[in-house]
Amino acid sequence: MAKxxxxxxxxxxxxxxxxxxxxxxxxxAKKLLISAGTVHVRVKKMEEAGIxxxxxxxxxxxxxxxxxxxxxxxxxxxxxxxxFVLERIAQIPFVTVAHVTTGKFNIFCKIRAKDxxxxxxxxxxxxxxxxxxxxxxxxxxxxxxxxKKRLMHSIFQDLV
Amino acid sequence: MAKxxxxxxxxxxxxxxxxxxxxxxxxxAKKLLISAGTVHVRVKKMEEAGIxxxxxxxxxxxxxxxxxxxxxxxxxxxxxxxxFVLERIAQIPFVTVAHVTTGKFNIFCKIRAKDxxxxxxxxxxxxxxxxxxxxxxxxxxxxxxxxKKRLMHSIFQDLV
DNA sequence: GGTGAAACTTCTAATAA
DNA sequence: TTATTAGAAGTTTCACC
Numbered sequence: 001m002a003k004x005x006x007x008x009x010x011x012x013x014x015x016x017x018x019x020x021x022x023x024x025x026x027x028x029a030k031k032l033l034i035s036a037g038t039v040h041v042r043v044k045k046m047e048e049a050g051i052x053x054x055x056x057x058x059x060x061x062x063x064x065x066x067x068x069x070x071x072x073x074x075x076x077x078x079x080x081x082x083x084f085v086l087e088r089i090a091q092i093p094f095v096t097v098a099h100v101t102t103g104k105f106n107i108f109c110k111i112r113a114k115d116x117x118x119x120x121x122x123x124x125x126x127x128x129x130x131x132x133x134x135x136x137x138x139x140x141x142x143x144x145x146x147x148k149k150r151l152m153h154s155i156f157q158d159l160v
Numbered sequence: 161m162a163k164x165x166x167x168x169x170x171x172x173x174x175x176x177x178x179x180x181x182x183x184x185x186x187x188x189a190k191k192l193l194i195s196a197g198t199v200h201v202r203v204k205k206m207e208e209a210g211i212x213x214x215x216x217x218x219x220x221x222x223x224x225x226x227x228x229x230x231x232x233x234x235x236x237x238x239x240x241x242x243x244f245v246l247e248r249i250a251q252i253p254f255v256t257v258a259h260v261t262t263g264k265f266n267i268f269c270k271i272r273a274k275d276x277x278x279x280x281x282x283x284x285x286x287x288x289x290x291x292x293x294x295x296x297x298x299x300x301x302x303x304x305x306x307x308k309k310r311l312m313h314s315i316f317q318d319l320v
Numbered sequence: 321g322g323t324g325a326a327a328c329t330t331c332t333a334a335t336a337a
Numbered sequence: 338t339t340a341t342t343a344g345a346a347g348t349t350t351c352a353c354c
Contacts, residue, residue, distance in 0.1 A: 014219070017217050019214070020214060021215040022181060024330060025332095034339075035339065049223070050223055051223050052217055052220075055216065056181060056308055057215050057308075059174070059178075060213050061311070063211050064211065071268060093318070096307070096310065096311050097303070097305055099229070099298075100300070100301040101299060103297060104296065107304075108231060108298060108300070137263060138233075138263035139261060139262045140259040141261060144250075145249065145250055145257055148256070151256050184347055186348085187347095194323090195322070196348075197348090198322060200350090204349095
């Protein structure tokens with residue numbers, strides 16, 4: 001996987017777009033003292049290079065009534081069942097992330113729910129999947145850090 | 161926390177914007193057979209209500225050379241040190257998410273790194289924080305599910 | 321609530337430097 | 338690679354349903 005070289009201007013553009021994808025290119029151009037056309041060309045290049053995959057809204061799920069977050073570690077009877085179990089997990093609503101992992105768990109999920117009772121139902125669905133031996137739940141009491149901009153800065157400082 | 165009522169049209173608008181925040185309102189309007197002005201007003205209302213917090217780019221960090229993902233559980237000597245330790249964690253680069261959790265760990269982090277060696281350095285920084293008793297790392301072999309659209313659908317089906 | 325059209329802003333691609 | 342430019346496209350407002 002070839003590494004794409006980002007220069008300072010690319011970094012600044014990404015920085016602003018990570019914070020707000022709808023910021024006009026003209027605004028970015030003004031701040032960086034370049035032309036809007038340049039911003040356009042650079043963004044297009046990063047899209048073509050596959051650096052920028054897409055864009056998404058950030059929603060306040062709490063305001064919609066879904067403020068419960070938990071991580072669920074899944075233990076399997078046999079590792080060979082991983083693919084099968086993942087397919088089943090993909091059918092369960094409110095599972096937002098799933099990773100195959102080394103270490104303690106075989107599969108590691110993140111769920112978002114209304115409350116503990118709602119979460120219980122989701123976890124029961126996970127437990128019920130054939131091949132799942134047991135699960136272990138960690139409830140999030142507080143999401144302290146969740147910042148894409150931080151990662152971008154870490155990467156850019158690292159690359160320099 | 162008051163729950164905001166989303167109707168079918170709001171849901172469809174969010175659905176399209178979650179997939180691509182830069183899709184023109186005129187396109188959304190065409191697909192939903194409403195006017196662009198209506199889309200604009202609805203989005204504005206959801207922004208004012210705090211449902212839509214912002215928008216962000218999705219980047220391929222792998223293409224930038226950062227394809228290593230791990231979850232790190234942190235054990236503390238005393239729970240009362242949580243705030244202090246979180247402040248320290250916030251200083252460590254490449255830690256992208258941190259939660260205070262119940263269950264096995266006191267704090268739960270997600271990190272993104274270049275490779276195992278790079279990750280090791282990050283984990284050592286976590287281990288070195290005063291009050292951290294030990295850490296436990298789970299390396300992601302594969303991110304199988306990571307889909308905001310799924311969550312939106314789960315929520316909307318639940319609300320109906 | 322929503323519409324449609326006007327006024328305004330931004331995007332985008334071609335040209336030129 | 339970047340700037341300029343100009344026509345196309347998108348956004349936003351508002352009088353009127």
